[in-house]
Amino acid sequence: xxxxxxxxxxxxxxxxxxxxxxxxxxxxxxxxxxxxxxxxxxxxxxxxxxxxxxxxxxxxxxxxxxxxxxxxxxxxxxxxxxxxxxxxxxxxxxxxxxxxxxxxxxxxxxxxxxxxxxxxxxxxxxxxxxxxxxxxxxxxxxxxxxxxxxxxxxxxxxxxxxxxxxxxxxxxxxxxxxxxxxxxxxxxxxxxxxxxxxxxxxxxxxxxxxxxxxxxxxxxxxxxxxxxxxxxxxxxxxxxxxxxxxxxxxxxxxxxxxxxxxxxxxxxxxxxxxxxxxxxxxxxxxxxxxxxxxxxxxxxxxxxxxxxxxxxxxxxxxxxxxxx
Numbered sequence: 153x154x155x156x157x158x159x160x161x162x163x164x165x166x167x168x169x170x171x172x173x174x175x176x177x178x179x180x181x182x183x184x185x186x187x188x189x190x191x192x193x194x195x196x197x198x199x200x201x202x203x204x205x206x207x208x209x210x211x212x213x214x215x216x217x218x219x220x221x222x223x224x225x226x227x228x229x230x231x232x233x234x235x236x237x238x239x240x241x242x243x244x245x246x247x248x249x250x251x252x253x254x255x256x257x258x259x260x261x262x263x264x265x266x267x268x269x270x271x272x273x274x275x276x277x278x279x280x281x282x283x284x285x286x287x288x289x290x291x292x293x294x295x296x297x298x299x300x301x302x303x304x305x306x307x308x309x310x311x312x313x314x315x316x317x318x319x320x321x322x323x324x325x326x327x328x329x330x331x332x333x334x335x336x337x338x339x340x341x342x343x344x345x346x347x348x349x350x351x352x353x354x355x356x357x358x359x360x361x362x363x364x365x366x367x368x369x370x371x372x373x374x375x376x377x378x379x380x381x382x383x384x385x386x387x388x389x390x391x392x393x394x395x396x397x398x399x400x401x402x403x404x405x406x407x408x409x410x411x412x413x414x415x416x417x418x419x420x421x422x423x424x425x426x427x428x429x430x431x432x433x434x435x436x437x438x439x440x441x442x443x444x445x446x447x448x449x450x451x452x453x454x455x456x457x458x459x460x461x462x463x464x465x466x467x468x469x470x471x472x473x474x475x476x
Contacts, residue, residue: 157460158418159295159316159453168192175376176255178416180326181201186265186294186295187264187265187453188262188264188267188291188293189227189237189264190227190229190232190237190238190263190264191227191229192225192226192227192239193225193226194221194223194224194225195223195224195225195311195363196222196329196409196410196413196417197220197221197222197223197409197410197413198220198221198223198383198384198407198408198409198410199218199219199220199405199407199408199410200219200220200221200405200407201218201219201245202216202217202218202406203213203216203217203218203219203403203404203405203406204216204217204401204403204404204405205217205219205247205253205345205402205403205404205405206400206401206402206403211346211347211349211350213400213401216246216307217247217248218248218306219245219246219247219248219253219405219407220245220246220247220248220311221243221244221245221246221385221407222243222244222246222413223241223242223243224241224242224243225240225241225290226240226241226242227239227240228240228243228273229275229336230303230307231274232261232266233262235263235264235265235363236261236262236263236264236270236272237261237262237264237343238259238260238261238262238273238337239259239260239262239289239290239347239448240258240259240260241257241259241260241290241306242255242256242257243255243256243257243306245403245405249309253403254305254403256277256278256307256389257277257278257279258275258276258277258278258285258306259274259275259276260275260285260290260304261273261275261289262289262290265293265294266293267287267288267290267291267292267293267331267378268287268288268289268302269285269286269287269288269289269304270308271284271285277306277309278306279434283309285304286302286304286311287301287302287303287304287311287411288301288302288303288304289304289310290376291378291379291380292330292373292380293378294376294377294378295375295376295378296328296373296375297316298316298319298328298375299316300313300314300315300316301313301314301330302314302331304457305334305367306365306370307335307339307365307367308334308335308337308339308365308367309339310334310337312367313330313332314330314331314332314371315331315332316329316330316457317330317331317370319327320372321417322372322381322414322418323414323415325374325381325418325421325422326374326375327370327372327373327374327375327382328372328373328375329370329372329373330370330371331368331369331370331371332367332368332369333366333367333369334366334367335363335364335365335366335367335388336364336365336366336390337364337366338362338363338364338392339363339364339389340362340363341346342362343360343361343362343394344360344361344362344363344391345358345359345360346358346359346360346361346391347359350400351391351399351400351435352399353393353399353469359393359399360393360394361391361392361393361399361400362391362392362410363389363390363391363392363402364389364390364392364398365387365388365389366386366387366388366389367385367387368385368386369383369384369385369386370383370384371383372421373388374418374421374424376421376423376424376425376428377421377424377428379417379420379421379422379424380417381414381417381418381421382409382414382417383408383409384406384407384408384409385405385406385407385447386405386407387403387404387405387407388401389401389402389403389404390402390403
């Protein structure tokens with residue numbers, strides 16, 4: 153009897169282990185990786201074929217110029233902790249010839265699960281520690297939803313509302329398209345001084361003018377990973393005098409993420425989706441099915457319970473009685 157009990161009890165034990173392992177994969181392993189990393193070293197580029205900018209050195213507007221925006225993200229691992237990461241972002245806008253015409257830099261702490269900015273850890277924007285960064289710091293969280301998100305804009309130095317627009321396929325990948333438009337917003341506290349003729353006011357020797365910016369940003373996000381696989385930005389900046397009159401366009405650029413960076417982002421998002429399907433759905437499901445099969449096999453091996461069996465002596469006695 154002991155020899156008969158070992159196989160089915162062993163099968164039940166293995167089945168219980170498989171069910172436990174499936175639960176760990178689904179609710180521990182999968183959930184534990186849905187945090188943004190402390191480390192980060194990523195660079196992506198956006199290009200505009202026909203940009204326009206005001207050359208402050210020669211006081212000449214240059215049109216039809218290729219422009220390249222290069223953004224680099226770096227993680228400050230030592231400043232981060234279990235629930236908060238600290239990244240730095242450097243964005244340089246240059247002409248095709250390598251001449252810089254705009255630059256932004258920031259340091260931002262954020263919640264590793266939600267992606268929302270956290271006010272700590274020496275954050276700053278363009279060297280100024282006074283702006284309070286709020287909303288999403290750099291990207292959408294894992295399992296992005298088709299809804300609006302607050303996001304911090306480094307050009308406008310304020311929180312904007314990133315609105316969900318619709319679903320779209322990008323190179324065969326399902327994405328959520330989000331976007332916002334805001335401006336014109338004054339982005340310089342202290343006006344710059346220009347010769348009056350440079351701003352269409354030849355009768356004045358010098359004129360003070362502040363820079364105003366308008367930004368339209370569109371993001372295509374693979375929702376499972378939260379990764380942006382494509383991005384477009386439209387920038388329009390102008391110089392305005394104290395009376396609020398727009399005197400000159402200082403920047404006009406329609407930037408699009410480079411095809412190489414789009415392809416790389418799509419490949420990364422697809423790899424994450426495959427991993428998610430395996431760890432969250434396929435493997436736990438297969439393990440549960442195998443555990444159920446082992447349980448059924450154990451029941452069959454066990455056979456009827458003690459109440460349903462007759463002792464061997466009773467069976468022999470019944471046979472002899474029938475013979476007589």
